[in-house]
Amino acid sequence: MTILRQPTRAGVRDAAAKVAAVVPQTPLFVLEIHGVKVSFKAECLQPIGAFKLRGAWHRLTAIEPVQREKGVVAFSSGNHAQGVAWAARRLGMPATIVMPADAPKAKRENTLALGAEVVSYDRATESREKIAARLAEARGAVLVPSFDDPWVIEGQGSAGIEAAAQMATLGLGAPSRVVVPCGGGGLAAGLTLALPEATITVAEPEGWDDMRRSLEAGWIEPVGDAPPPTACDALQTLRVSPLTFDVLARRGATGVAVSEAEIRTAQRWAAEKLRLVVEPGGAVALAAVLTGKVPVEPGLLVLLSGGNVDLAAYGAVLAGAG
Structure with missing residues (x-):
């Protein structure tokens, strides 16, 4: 019988060392929301514009x-x-x-x-x-799948190792809750392994929130037929994998869904407050926080997962279209 390799926290730490040897750490921005310091991990500033x-x-x-x-x-x-x-x-x-x-x-x-x-x-x-x-x-x-792979999951989790160290250096303590964009769940699963003491909340676009529904049901629920259009091209995964679902489900992760309008508002907020370009899929976790769907509390860490925007569409967002 073939025993498939499982992603582990040790693997995440190995991945973090590998990544640190080839690219600089992405910045951690700290801004107050409702008087509480919130940390934002800017994976949109990676050399390829995303955590991938x-x-x-x-x-x-x-x-x-x-x-x-x-x-x-x-x-x-x-x-x-x-x-x-x-x-x-x-x-x-x-x-x-x-x-x-x-x-x-x-x-x-x-x-x-x-x-x-x-x-x-x-x-x-x-x-x-x-x-x-x-x-x-x-x-x-x-x-090389985009999320259904133990090495890929571990690699994505290296962002959590970095963020925790950066928060400690700034005197912010350990992450208590992590809000993360979710398509197939590779980044969310990796962060779950990297930060075993933190509460994990995944954020998805409305109509594509299959991980949220799966976690609530206790089994994998696909997106279903005729999902609505979304600007979040990076999050259009029709079905999550058992590998990512199992990691998140074992830790009691939960999910929230945000609307296209809420995502656009989050993109504008990131540009104005953080001076960051964030693509729609990279802004869903921020949208969940700004709308109050995730509580603002000490130790909150928000992943801004990507910044590869279509310039025309992004210009329309900044201009307030929608």
């Missing part, structure tokens, strides 16, 4: 050197794509990314600029998982 390089780097560096020449295959709407492409280029590995045809132009162009091959698909009629699996098998490459 953490999991990609931890995963790709775990691949045996003899296997690396055959490369990796991943599927993503953009941020995981860039993380894998960034890590593969640094390691001299070929990378192929399966991306939806309607992926944001900037994310597609950035992935290509990092040297990856991009294979397009129709997200409404085709399965990115099946396309990627076929490509990986045909090429003998390693398949």
Whole structure:
């Protein structure tokens, strides 16, 4: 019987050491909300504009050197794509990314600029998982999922190790509650392992809040048919994985959903108060805090997970459209 590897806190600490050796820590901003100091981890300031390089780097560096020449295959709407492409280029590995045809132009162009091959698909009629699996098998490459992978989960959790150390340095104590954007749950699961004493709250767009519903039900609930349109391209995961769900469920994590209007308000708030560009999917945790869906309390840590915006759409948000 094959025993699948499980993500662990020790793995998260190993990933944190790996990541610290190749990129600087992302800043931690502290701002008062209702008189309480709240910490904001700015993963939008990563070299690829999102936290995803953490999991990609931890995963790709775990691949045996003899296997690396055959490369990796991943599927993503953009941020995981860039993380894998960034890590593969640094390691001299070929990378192929399966991306939806309607992926944001900037994310597609950035992935290509990092040297990856991009294979397009129709997200409404085709399965990115099946396309990627076929490509990986045909090429003998390693398949690197965006969240359903123990190394990827551990890598994303390295953000929590960093944030906790930064909060301690600033005299803020340990994180007591972490609010985190959630698509497939890789970042949320990694933070859960990294910060075992903290309460975890995942935030998702309305209609795409399958992790919230799954945690409430006690089993995995898919998004369902005909989900509503959302600006959060990074969070359009139709079904979370048992791997991420189990980590979160065991820790009693909970979830909240935010509207498209609340997300836009959060983007504007981040620009005005933090001077940060945050993409819609990266702003859902902030939206949950600003709307009062998550209590503001000492030790609150909010993840701003990405900043890869479409400039035209972002300009409209800043102008107050919607």
